[in-house]
Amino acid sequence: MPFLPRTREAEVPLMSRLAALPLILSTLILAGSAVGAADKPAPTAGASDQITETLLSAMKAQNYSAAFGMFDATMRSAVSEEKLRTVWSAQLGTFGPLVSWRITQSAQAQGLDVRIALLKFDHGELQATVAIHPDTQEVAGFVIKPVPSPAKPAPPALYVHPSDFRAVDVSVGTAPFVLGGTLTVPVGLGPFPGVVLLHGSGPQDRDETIGASKVFKDLAEGLASRGIEVLRYDKRTFVYGPQLGDSISVDDEVTVDAVAAVAALRARPEIDPQRVFVIGHSLGALLAPEVAVRSEHVAGVVLLAPPGRALWDVALSQMRYVGAPPKDIAEAERKVAQIKDGTLGAERFLGAPQSYWKDLAAHDGIAMAKKLAKPILLLRGGRDYQVIEEDLEAWRRGLAGTPNVEIVTLTGLNHLFISGSGRPGPGEYGKPDHVDGSVIDKLAAFIAPGKAE
Known part of the structure; x- marks a missing residue:
């Protein structure tokens, strides 16, 4: 779920490198503090309300030149019209057309109308x-991110037993890219089987926080409650995104x-050490077999919603x-054709530039899974509209005849392996919930068969 710009803001899930990113057209940091923190109520509405309406109308109509023309000099130097088009189009690709809006809050901060x-x-x-200059009526900042959820957090997952494990802060990697992580360590002396969790695309935190859900926190605590130690960590693009530049490779992003x-x-x-497994989700599932092969001493892999098509086709x-x-x-479609021809x-x-897509296409998860020659569990949710049956079928064909492979579709679960009903869509990711208990059952049975709940 890609990165542009690379930021730690809340995420919008989509199975592509950009999907986990919000639209950040300006950091809204002026004079050393964030504009978003309102200092005092706005004395008037009027003109700044109209500027906001005009800007959003331009974005709805995809009149990017009109919207860009409303930016002040700082905004125009930071955000090109093409970047405005690219990032807004990604939001439309996730949420569909903009239908309507309403202004919910007016304030002033650092001399700007907000x-x-x-x-x-x-x-x-x-x-x-x-953010609007009240004197010139130019736009000084424009940020779009997920709506803060008014809903109460989901009640604790029944499969998590806090008295059965402890959390330990650890570090992963070496300078200059040391990453913070968390171990969930079962109570007892061990030795325990272990799991490393691999994120989907985008700048994911160690919990794989997507909307109101924390997929990896659920997996880690659920498995630790079953006597399985789990390591999860912040992704490099989450911690060091702005330092990585356009030359970043898949190795830089994930594998190393x-x-x-x-x-x-x-x-x-x-x-x-003989019972360490890799569990990957989405892009992480595609790359988990390669990580296992390169690590050499992995007992098996779990692929949660692995794409079987090229990721540009998944995005389309x-x-x-x-x-x-x-x-x-x-x-x-035009750009995907150019990527395939090498003419982007x-x-x-x-x-993402041509170089990234070329590098990503060179990573063949199915070929690596066959090379691994270790047990493989592949799970997909039956309500997953991102990784679909066509993807699963590609893995079935590719792994036909490969021993110790189990492929399962879990009815009623979405891309985050959360239960739901009706037509799936991105809006449900904003509802607080947990990974379904059937997933924990499947994973525990694969990693530690016969172990009591």
Whole structure:
């Protein structure tokens, strides 16, 4: 779920490198503090309300030149019109067309008028913050991110037993890219089987926080409650994104740190080094077999919703599913054709350059899974509209005849392996919930068969 810009803001889930990113068109940091923190109520509405309405109308109409023309000099130097188009199009690819909006808050901060608006799309809602110079009426900042959830947190998952494990802060990797992580260590002396969790795309934190859910925290605590130690860590793009530049490779983004994490977990005195597994989700599932092969001493892998198609095709499929505007789909199709031909040039697809897509295409998860020659469990949720049956079928064909492979579809679960009903869509990721208990059961049975709950 890609990165452009690389930021630690809340995420918008989509199975592409850009999907986990919000639209950040300005950091809204002026004079050393964030504009988003309102200093005092705005004395008037009027003109700044109208500027906000005009800007959002331009974005709804995809009139990027009109929107760009409203920016002040600092904004125009930081954000090109093409970047505005690229990142907004990614939001349309996730949520579908913008339908309506309303201004929910007016304030002043650092001499700027600030307007916060609730944006309603076909398949979800986002929150926009617009900062405006009251004298010139130019736009000084424009931020779009997920709507803060008013819902209460989900009640604790029944499969998590806090008295059965402890959390330990650890570090993964080496300078200059040391990453913070958390071990969930079962109570007892061990030796314990161990698991390393690999994130989906985008700048994921150690919990794989997506919307209101924390997928990896659920997995780690659920498995630790079953006597399985789990290592999860912040992804390099989450911690060091701005330092990585456009030349970042898949090794930089995922593989190098994952191999280091496996080695660190195997070295723990309470771990059985012959029973260390890799569990990957989404992009992490695609790369988990390669991480296991390169680590050399992995007992098996679990692939949670692994894409079987090229990720650019997965992204196009999602755009069509959520009803993105036809011209955005056509533009995306044009760029995908150029990626395949190697002619994207200086343009980007979902914020990533040709070099990244070429590198990503070279990583064949199915071939690596066959090379691994270790037990493989592949799970997909039956309501997953991101990784679909076509993806699963690609893995079935590719692994036909490979021993010790189990492929399971879990009815009623989405891409995050959370239970739901009705037509799935990105809006449900904002509802607080937990990974379904059936997933914990499947994982525990694969990693530690016969172990009591």
